[in-house]
Amino acid sequence: MASGDSVGEPAAASRSCPGTFARAWAKAVSGTSYLPMTQVQLETLLQRLTERLATGLLAEPFDLRIGQQVGAELVAAHIASAEGLGRTIEVIELRLLRDLGLVADDVEDRMARLLAAVATGYARALRDRTLDEQESIRRAAMIARAQAERALRDSEARFRHQATHDPVTDLPNRTLFTERLAAAIDEPDRGAERVGVCFLDLDRFKVINDSLGHQVGDLLLVTVADRLRRILGEHLVARLGGDEFVILVQRTGCTDDVVKVAEAALAAVSEPALIAGHELTVSASIGIVERQVAGTNPVELMRAADSTLHWAKAAGGARWSLFDADRNRRDLARYALSAAIPTALDRGEFYLDYQPLTSLRDGTVLGMEALVRWRHPELGVLRPDSFIGLAEETGLIVRLGGWVLAEACREAESWSADRAAAPFVSVNLAVRQVHRPGLVQEVRGLLQRTGLPPERLQLEITESTMMSTAEEPVRALRILADLGVRIAIDDFGTGYCNLAYLRDLPVTELKVAGEFVAGLRATPVDPASRTDERILASLVSLAHALGLTVTAEGVETAGQAERLRAIGCDAGQGWHFGRPGPARAHPRPGPLTLPPRWRRPPP
Ligand code: C2E
Numbered sequence: 001m002a003s004g005d006s007v008g009e010p011a012a013a014s015r016s017c018p019g020t021f022a023r024a025w026a027k028a029v030s031g032t033s034y035l036p037m038t039q040v041q042l043e044t045l046l047q048r049l050t051e052r053l054a055t056g057l058l059a060e061p062f063d064l065r066i067g068q069q070v071g072a073e074l075v076a077a078h079i080a081s082a083e084g085l086g087r088t089i090e091v092i093e094l095r096l097l098r099d100l101g102l103v104a105d106d107v108e109d110r111m112a113r114l115l116a117a118v119a120t121g122y123a124r125a126l127r128d129r130t131l132d133e134q135e136s137i138r139r140a141a142m143i144a145r146a147q148a149e150r151a152l153r154d155s156e157a158r159f160r161h162q163a164t165h166d167p168v169t170d171l172p173n174r175t176l177f178t179e180r181l182a183a184a185i186d187e188p189d190r191g192a193e194r195v196g197v198c199f200l201d202l203d204r205f206k207v208i209n210d211s212l213g214h215q216v217g218d219l220l221l222v223t224v225a226d227r228l229r230r231i232l233g234e235h236l237v238a239r240l241g242g243d244e245f246v247i248l249v250q251r252t253g254c255t256d257d258v259v260k261v262a263e264a265a266l267a268a269v270s271e272p273a274l275i276a277g278h279e280l281t282v283s284a285s286i287g288i289v290e291r292q293v294a295g296t297n298p299v300e301l302m303r304a305a306d307s308t309l310h311w312a313k314a315a316g317g318a319r320w321s322l323f324d325a326d327r328n329r330r331d332l333a334r335y336a337l338s339a340a341i342p343t344a345l346d347r348g349e350f351y352l353d354y355q356p357l358t359s360l361r362d363g364t365v366l367g368m369e370a371l372v373r374w375r376h377p378e379l380g381v382l383r384p385d386s387f388i389g390l391a392e393e394t395g396l397i398v399r400l401g402g403w404v405l406a407e408a409c410r411e412a413e414s415w416s417a418d419r420a421a422a423p424f425v426s427v428n429l430a431v432r433q434v435h436r437p438g439l440v441q442e443v444r445g446l447l448q449r450t451g452l453p454p455e456r457l458q459l460e461i462t463e464s465t466m467m468s469t470a471e472e473p474v475r476a477l478r479i480l481a482d483l484g485v486r487i488a489i490d491d492f493g494t495g496y497c498n499l500a501y502l503r504d505l506p507v508t509e510l511k512v513a514g515e516f517v518a519g520l521r522a523t524p525v526d527p528a529s530r531t532d533e534r535i536l537a538s539l540v541s542l543a544h545a546l547g548l549t550v551t552a553e554g555v556e557t558a559g560q561a562e563r564l565r566a567i568g569c570d571a572g573q574g575w576h577f578g579r580p581g582p583a584r585a586h587p588r589p590g591p592l593t594l595p596p597r598w599r600r601p602p603p
C-alpha cells in the first residue's frame, strides 16, 4: 500500500541527513509486521542501512550486492512483509536522494537499479527464511516423531521383556522358551541339525519352601538361576515355573554335548548356597533329550524331556537321565493301561484269585490271600505287578482296592457254609487306601453288608505304610484291630521296620518276605543257608515275644516248609501249598493237606 501521508513528508533537513530519512523510513514500516525491537532500535538499524544505501548508490562501479544486502538485512530484522517492502521501496524512491542531498549524473538510473537490488535481496532472504522455517519445522517434526517412536519402542521392549521373562529370576519364561524352541525346530533350513533339551527340577524344593518360607525359596531360585545363566551363558536357560528350569542346546553334534551341559548344570546347582543365613545344599534331577530336528516337534520333545526327568527323579534324584524310546513306549503302554482301569471295573474285567496261608503246625488252611487279576480283552489275563504300581501312582488304586476289598469280603463270607473252621481272607491294602480318611467306615460298612465276622478279615499293609509318621493311618488301623480285624505286615524284612517299633502298633501278624525263605532252598549244610535260617529263627522268636504270628511267603518246596516249621514259623504261603487260583479250587482245611512228616509228634 502506497501512502503519501507516511512517506511523502517534507524532509526535515535539506542536506545529507540520514537520521531524518531513517526516521521517515521507520515510520513508514512500523506496523507492517511484528517487530521484536523498540522504535529507537529500529531507527538505529535503518540509519545504518540508510548509510549503506547512500554508499551503494554512489559506489563506483555500481554494486548491486549492497542493495541486496540491505534487502536481506531488513528481512533478518523481521521487516518481512510485502507491505513493509512496498513502503521501503516507496520511501527510498521518494526521499533518499532528497534527504541525503545526493547528486550524481546517472542518479535516476542508479536509483532504479538500487531499488531493484533491494527488492531482489529482500525476496531472496524472505524465500530463504521461509525455507529455513519450513526446514526447521520439518526437522522439529522429525525429532518429535523419532522421540515418540523411541519411547514407543522402549515401552514395547519393556512390555515384551515383562511378557517373556520370569519376574523372580529374570530368566526367559515359558513363552520365550517355547518361541525359541519352535524356531530351533520348525525353521525349514534347520532340518539337518540336532537339538537338545535339559529339563531340570530341583530335588525336594518343596521341603525348603515349606520349612524356611517362600522368601528363602525364591532367593534359592534366584541363586540357581544366576549360576545356570553364568555357566551356561551360551545356551538359552529358562524358568518354566516353580522349581523347573529348562536349557535349550542348539546345533549339538551328539548326545554327549547335552550330557556335558547337564553335568555342568548339576554341579552348579549342588554348590552350597548361603541364603538368608541358611547354608542350603540342594540337588537337581535332569531329563535329557537330544535328537535330530527333522521328524520331531516342540510339544513331543518337551513331553519326552518331562518323562525323562521323572525317570531321574524315580531313580533317587541328583542325576540326569537320557531319553530312551523303548522305555518311553513301555511307560506309555502302562499309562494307557492304568487309564483303562475305571472302565475295566465298570465292565467287570477284574477278578480275584486266592492263595492259601497254611498252618505249619497242622496243615490247616488258616487264611486265603486275595490276589487281583485283570482279564484284559486284548492283553489276556494280567498279573497285578503290571497295573497295581501305576494304579497306586495315579490314585486309581483307591477305587480298584475298594472293589477288591468288597469282593473278597463277599466271597469269604460264603466259605463258612462248606467249611467247619472257615479261613480268613487276607486283602492287600495300598498306602493310599490306608491313608484315606474313610477307611474305617468303609471296612465297617462292608463287614455289616456281607456279614463277614471281623476276625475273618486280614488287612496286609506294607512296612512303609506302617512306618509313616502320620498318626491318622495308625489310629484307623487301631480302631479296626479293636473291632477284631487282623492286621498283617506284608513283605516284612524288605523295608526298614524294626520289631520294637511294632510293639506299639495294632499288628497281629508278620508276613516274612519270600527273599528270606529263598535262602532255605539250599541244602542245610550250606553256610549261607544256615545263616538265613538263624536270622529267620531269631525273627520268629522275637515276633512271638511281641505276640505276633509269623507267615513265611514264597514257600516253594517241602524242604523249606519243613525247616520253617522246625524254627517255629506259624504258617506258610507259596506254591508248595497251592498256587493262586479260584477259592473253591483250594483244599478243604484239615491235617491231610500236610505230608505226614510235617506233623508234630503227638504230645
Ligand atoms: P504279595 O502280596 O507279596 O503277593 C504274593 C505274590 O507272590 C503273588 O503274586 C503270588 O502269586 C506270588 N507267589 C505266591 N507263592 C509264590 C511262590 O511260592 N513263589 C513265588 N516266586 N511267588 C509266589 P501276584 O499275585 O502277582 O501279586 C503280586 C503283588 O501284587 C502282591 O505281592 C501284592 O503286593 C500285589 N497285589 C496283588 N493283589 C493286590 C490287591 O488287591 N491290592 C493291592 N494293593 N496289591 C495287590
Ligand code: CA
Binding pocket: 369, 428, 460, 490, 491
Ligand atoms: Ca500280600
